[in-house]
Structures are given as C-alpha cells and as structure tokens.
Amino acid sequence: MITFNLNGREVETEAPPTMRLIDLLRDEFQLIGSKEGCGDGECGTCSVLVNSLLHNSCLVPIGAIEGAEVITIDGYCKTEQFQLLSECYSEAGAVQCGFCIPGMVMASAAILSQNPHPTEEEIREGISGNLCRCTGYNMIVDAIDLAAKKGEGLW
C-alpha cells in the first residue's frame, strides 16, 4: 500500500511500487491532464510536481512517492496561479496543438514558484525538458515572462 498526497488529498493505492506514476494517475485516478508523449522522460508532456519539484511522471515509480505531495495539472488548474498562467498563455498565443501545454504549465509553475523573477535564460532553461513542436517556444517564454510580471506577490 502506498499513501501520498494527490492534489491536496491523501490517497492510497494497492498498485505495485514499480508502476509508473503516469499510469497510476491516468488509469487508477482517471486524471487525463498528464499526457504521454514519449514514455522516456524526454518530452515533458507528463510533467507533474513531486514535493514542488518538476518530474516526468513516466520516469517515477510509485514506490518513490510514498508520503510525497504530488500536484498534477488536474489539481493545479483549480488554483489562482493557474488562472493567471492560463490568461498569460492565451495573451501570448502560446497554445497551439495543446498536447505539451499541461506539462508546460507545470514547468511554468515550477519556474515561477522557485524564482518569481526569472530571466529569459532561466525561463528557457526551466522549460528545456519540455518539448513543443508547434510554437518554436518563444510565445511560451513570453507567456511565462508575462505571468512573472503580472503575478507580483502570487508566486
């Protein structure tokens, strides 16, 4: 039995500890926000926060999250910070096919919560584990920069 905090709620699972976190989230908890783009930890579409740090949920065995706090886009999208990020992503035109975007939003959250005033370089580095094939990244970088500027006090 593994117990952990999922999006602010204590949960438990009987699943084997070697199971990938992404499968647990999607199959057992029916949370579809973390998408699977590669299954190899290379694209970042399945990014979640584990104890506030950005992780590819396809690389995390659930045995490693015992007692941890896991936040996925499905929970994060109910927060005030998400609302601002969503607005900024829209304002910057950063959403195209949308498949990388939940992961990008989680990466944005990780960047801003650790550093409310990131430089462009820091933003690029912060999302460098998240692949986007549509936007060429610049509009996403702009969105995060905008959220930093507009979110004074929020991060």
Add this chain to the structure above:
Amino acid sequence: MKKKDHDGKVSGQLAYLGDVKLDSMLYGVLYRSPIPYGKVRSIQLPPLPEGYEKIGAEHIPDGANFVKLLHKDQPIFANEWVNYIGEPIFMLVGPKLDILHQLVEEAQVDMEEHPAILTLEEAIQQKDQTGVFASHEFGESLEVIQTIETNAHQIVEEEYETGYQEHVYLEPQGMLGIYKEDEIHVEGSMQCLYYVKKALVSALACDEDEVRVIQSPTGGGFGGKEDFPSMMACHVGIAAKVVKKPVMLLFDRAEDFEVTTKRHPAKFKYRTALDEKGNILCMHVELFLDCGANAGLSPVVLQRALLNSAGVYKIPHFHAKGYALKTNTVPNGAFRGFGAPQSFAAIESLMGHISRKLKRDPIAYKRNYLVKQGDHTITGGKFKDPVLMEDMIKDLMLTVDYTKKKEEFLGFNQQNKRYKKGIGASFFLHGCGFTGSGERDHIKATVKLVKTESDQVLIKISNSDMGQGALTIMSKIVARELGLPYKDISFPYPDTKEVPDSGPTVASRTTMIVGKLLERAASKMKAGWLSGVSQEVVEHYVHEEMIPWNEEKFSGDAYPAYAWGVNMIELEVDTLTGNVRVEKIYGSYDIGKAIDEQIVKGQIDGGMVQGIAYGCMEKMTSKSGKIQQKSISDYGPPTAMDVVHIESKLYDNPFAGGPYGAKGVGELPLTGGAPAVQAAIEDALQISFYQIPVTPELIIESLTKKAGGSS
C-alpha cells in the same frame, strides 16, 4: 482573442484519443516485418488466451487490401510479400497491452529474404529497371540547353542532398475503431477525414453511410497525420468489425519514429551555364526523391518539389526532370512544405555557391534573378499578383544593417580563431492550395453553415484543427461576415456524418480556399437571415480563371496564388566543437492579409524553428533498411534553449481569391529555415556544404578537410 479550444488544452482536460477509455475496449499491437524485402512463408502464433484474436489479410475482402490513396500498392496487412522493415503483417487484439506485446514477441514468422534496394543512390542507379512511382520532365528543350552549354564561358555542376525529417508531433499516432450494428465508427488524430473515410469504405467494401469518421483533438500533425492515419484506421476498422468491440491502436514514440512517414530524402543534380560575367545562361536540374516502399503521396510531393526547383528566380532556359523512386525503406509522405523545403534548400545552396565562386555577395547576386509580377513561372504560368520580394529584401537588409554587419563579422572572424560569425539569407515562396487543377478536379470542396432555431451558427467542414488555429480562424471569418460575436460561432470537431467534404487539411489551403467558401456562405446566410428559424447554406468551390494546367506536359498555372518569404539568420560557429549557436532570426512574409496576426506569428515561429532544425540539427538515417533513431534524444529536435526570439514582419498584399485577402501560411515559414541557416554557416566558415542537415559532425569534418586533412 482567446482561442476556441484554449481552456480545455491549457487545463489538460480536453480528451485526446489516448485519454478515451470505453467499456470492453480492446487494444491492438501490430506484428511488423523484420526484413526489408521478402516473402512471408508461414506464421505460427503461440496459443492465444481467451479474448485475444489475430487480425490479418484474411479479414479483408478480396482485392481491397490496400490503403486507398493514389496507387494500389500499400497493403493494410502484408499478403505475401513485404517491402520494408516495419510493414504490418498482422495485428493481435485483446484487453491487455502487456500480454499483447508478449504474444507478438512469441509469434514465429518464417520469412524468405530477397535482395532489397536500401538507399536512394541504389534506386537512382537502378531506376530504369524498377521502381519509378512517377516522373516528370519539362522546360526548355534539351537541344537548346546543349547549344547554350557548348557556347558558355563556364559550366558549374553540383550535387546536393537532403535527409529525412521526422514530424515529432507531440501526440503519437492513434486510432480507435468502434463497432456499431449499422456502421463502423473510427475516430482519431488526423488531418484528412475524407481520406480516412475513402480508405475505410474501400477496405471494408461497404457503403458510404456504413462508415463514420470523427476527428479527435489532434496533438500536432505537420503532414504526419495526412496520409498515415488512413492505414491505422483500416487496422482498427477491420478489427472492430471482426471482434465487434472497440479497438484502440496507439503508437508509442519508438514505433512512431520507426514506421510512420517522414519527409522524403532527396538528391539534386544541377548543371548551370554561366557567361564570362557570371550571368546564368541556362540551368538543368535532375531531382530524385526517396519514396520508400509505397507510392503513397509521393507523386504529388514530386510535383511540388519540381514546381519549386527554380526557387523564386527567373532562370533563362530552365529544364527540370524529377523522379519519385521506390526503395525498400519506410514509406515517406507529407511533411509541411511537401517537397518544397528540399528544393529550396537545394536551389538556395546552389545560388549561394555560384555567388561565392564569382566573389559576389549572395544576396546581391540572387536579387538579380528575382521573379516579378507578370513574369512566367517555370511551367509557363504567370505570377499575376504583385510580388513584393524586392521591397521585403531591401527592408530587411536595412533592419539588420546588412553591409555593416558583414564587415563587423569579417573583423570578428579575423580576430577570433575559435568562433566564427556568419549571416545568411533565403528567399522563397509557397504555392497556396493544391497543385495544378487539384482543387477543381479532385478536391471540389464543399462547405456548410448551419443556423439553429436559437440563432447559433455552426461551421460544418471537414478541415481539422491540429494546433494551427483552424477552429479560431474559421470562426472569426464567419463571425465577421455575419456581424456576430465570435463566441456565437461553433465549430465542432468534424464528423463525416455531419460535414460535407471541404477537402483535406493540407497544402496551405484551409484558410485561403475553405475560408473563402465560408466567407461566401456566411455572406449568403446573412442576406437570407431569418431569426428564430433553422437555416442551412452550402457553398461549392469555384475555380479561378488561370492558364490551364496540363499535368502531362507540366505546363500552366500550378497555383492560384503564392505566399512569399525572406529569412535572415545570424549565428556563431564554434570551430572546435562544430556547434552552431543561432543568435538572430528574422523573417519577412507576404501571406496576403493576416486574419489573426497572433496565430500567424505562431505559425511563423513554429515553422521557422522546424526549418532551421531541418537545416542544422535534425538528422534521421536509415541503415540496412531500418530507421536508426528510436527516441527524441536520438533525433534531436530543438528545445527552448536552441531558439532565440524571432523578429518577423508581415507585408500586406491582399489576394482577391482569399477571405479578406488571406493567402496560405501553414507551410511557407518552414521552407526558408534550412537554406538560411546553411547560408549563414557557409558565410561564417567560408566553406560550401552540399547537404543538410549541416550538423556539428559535418562541420568538423569539413573544417578538417579544409585544413588539409589534419585535425
């Protein structure tokens, strides 16, 4: 303006195909050919547990075991012969994916291997014996070319090669087949609903109304979901019909890399005659496309490559021929630009090399040959609308202060032993809509607008949003024409039961061709608007008067309109590591008139980054018939760290045939990336390259060669 699909995408709650789970849904796993060419002698399966079944050629009605595209050469399940590594031989379906993988692993398939053609070079050598899917030859007569060459001051001969490009849409390919009593319903990630429907009707040998195709939210396409989904749709459609349950086929990234279509590798052979002043007297081009094992869309890709083989230049006495050649490798297909990026990389490279030979600045030299309004195209059509290229180039040179920058870089390069800076430009165009008479003769687009009793307006077209913004753009066009708020216009994901065939979502045609039809439909709806009454307007494509296209002779107007672009790139090369650091990216574009500047900017940014990566980063290779790159890191698409902000500018040049003056934008921005980056690397190193991608390895190799073989 907030995009129509913003909320669901940003929160992750919009269900892509992989997020769909149905009761009693089965999964499919394909057994694929391990050899490039040969015969299947026998298939032995391990005992299948209850609920698991094999689906194969035996489940397809006689004579229709192929994906209906252009040729009847793409089997859904291999009958007897296999033509490439990865060709599907059969599929196992059942409730558990891990068990399916295990069963496929344990299957014993006895194969008789035969000699295969594994490289484009082999295909070129043997093209007279076998495997030409299509060829075209046109332009000035060979006698005239020969006479000019005989009297020329100098003949420049060059060969140029471009490699594979992989789409790397973030959502891998996926298709779901659902059995219903009276129909097979297929949904998935796709660009072209009616291609999929046509393939299904043929494979299932059923009536049109027994098949229903629905697009699910599509996580990127770039052409990769133009032709390929038809094959997967047939797999799940047939399987669903056999097992009478829903069947889901989802690829993982490695399978997607190895077996889905890619951009055609190409080879170009140029012969250019020059006079003593360096003026081009004539040009002879031969181009060869590596199509892989099936014709697929290759004959049309070849046309597009040939139509762009002279770039944006007016070359006196131009002659071209091209071949789409078969090899026993994974079939290649559509990719943003559809043959044009290969040709532009090649012609821009050639023009740059000639200018360097003549010790002329490449921009200055290339400008001498720019086509102008009223000029003939290489197929005897006409550039009938204003061509703004000269102004666009002049403006951009002023913006970057080109002459000063060249001097600055020269100074820097003389001072600096290790790092070298360079600036390069590319000039390009993109024909909007299908080639030749395709829109009139083959596509014949129809759109429908429906108004409900509560005055809600619904857009009914078969075009899909794969991230490029069709939902938003089309809604904006209709809202504007009807004078309604944008939020009152709905654009449900297309479903062939509901929408007429407005054509595939390809060829930079959606906004220009389909958008124009919607503009007209909306205008009619407005004129006959009756509040509180349900109404419907249907609108059909009307062909513009042009110089008639003759596909046999390859003559006439190949496109109704052209979009244009100028790219400039500044970069620094580390001569110790071969690494290229792109420092500035500029793009100027004439796409008629932007309906939504932000969406256009998104297309420009994304397309340019894909194009630049095609030119210097993304390398995919095939060895002994097998794709060598199985993962994203093996292949190397750019991350946010590889890109800088892009300064782009739009030029107004409204085209009467497009909605509010809009021309196509989807493919154009990819085309200029590779040639601009190659030109900038060449400028930095003063070395000519004859292939893309210009990778760090190639740079080091070329520097070593330049230094006389010692490293």
